[in-house]
Amino acid sequence: MEAAMGLMRRMPPRHSETALSALLSLLPHNSSDLLSQVDLPLQVLSDDDSGKRFILCEYNRDADSYRSPWSNKYHPRLEDAPYPSSKLRQLEIEANDIFTVYCDQYYEGGISSVYMWEDDNEGFVACFLVKKDGSKTGQGRRGYLEEGTWDAIHVIEVGPEEETTRYCLTSTVMLSLTTDDVSSGTFSLSGSIRRQMNMNLPVADGHLCNMGKMIEEMEGKLRNSLDQVYFGKTREMVCTLRPPSEVLPMRLPDS
């Protein structure tokens, strides 16, 4: 299992699906471990009742069906499937509505879904998902990207309700982007990082407010560290390979 995770850390992130399915076929007995430890780009289904699309993950799956956060129905239909309690479903509905607005503001598009379910120790778990296609054929407003995807998975375990409640957040971001132009060819970066954050927050502020703030802070951090640290390190590496100190020969003013 450790070796399998070692391989996942080295394979190109844009091939993570191929790598995982290869590992699953080599290690059928570890399939549940692999599926729970490896994050893959998110898949989307259309909810015919609401006309909206929703994101698929382990948390809204039962057998081969997935529950839509919009209609609360399983696709395809499923008898005897689990549902959150009506109180939690109410929170889930609100969370989905608000998270849609949040995503509009940060992602200028994209698909979001929030799922909640009760856990065994009197608390609950919430999973906030975002999928954005930022390519110029997708929802990239500026048209810079030939290909560009951002997938974010935030899982928050919320402890039993007390005056200050404990929130444990685990977030993963997977992204890939490619630019392509005649003068510089294809330039592509892809990657994934996962981080955790724990906080004790006053329940009087409301679960959505508490969870939302944590997610916003975490997404900001992840974006920043991908941008500054991770991309920065690859740039540093390129500059070590061929230092850009040479001055570019004068170009004729052709533009």
Add this chain to the structure above:
Amino acid sequence: MAEEEETELSDDQKKGIAKWFLVNAPAGEIQYVSKDLKLVLNDDDVYNEAASEAFPVYNKSHLISLKMPGGFGDVLVTSYGELQDNEYLDPKTAQVAIVDHVKQACTKVRPATDEELPSAYVEEYRCALEAEILKYVAEAYPKGSCSVYCTNGKGVEEPGSDFDLVVVIAAARLSPQNFCNGSWRTIWNIEFKDDIQRLELNGKLLVGAHYFEEGNVQLDTKHECRDSTMFQSPDDTAISVANLIRRHETAYMASLEESYFKLSDNTFKDLRRKLPITRTLFPWRSTRQFSLKREISEELGIGK
């Protein structure tokens, strides 16, 4: 679905998967990948067969550089210098390196035979170009290697026929202790066209980098370009070809810098903005009072 996963794979299927992992290893990481892969496969026969097929492919595509015994310096493992499966010509020293692909080591050298080397006429051009490229690589790459091969028309004895040279430049930097590896590879194919007295250059530039401290982020770039120049004396040709290569590679490096520069302000924004459209953090606090999206949208002044 679960049943399909349970079916036992054939050895051929396992070998195919093993080769996929090895060939897709980032620069300088195939030995780490092979160590993990051995454990996952748990089948030495399948692993050994996969390794014997995948390592040569990987070594040649990554243009790895190996130290030759006997003080001959380094040899580049490339398809252009490949004489047989494990024999690679080093044109600089006119030695042939015997390579153990899986160990990534050069075990022996032997002098190249006359048939393996270009004619004196072609060699004059090759050697002059090699000297210029060596100078350029020493200046531009802190740890670069290069080779100039004749890939076509090595028997041409005098003016009147075409021949091709290939310039290969490779630089790799491996610092696993800093969780970072990378490689720069450029391949220039140069057609010496006798009838029109011109040289056609075709360049392929590939850069890769991998940073993996608590994550896995990889850069992968590819660029192709062309140029041409006059067919002159060996020394003049070498100088003008080396200048063209220097110019294109310097421009490419500048364009990579430009891509990085644009990344955080422009490109990344199409995936996720740093701040919301409103340029202030999201008003989560008001979500306590507002449970409906419409109301929240109104509150934020972004009603649809």
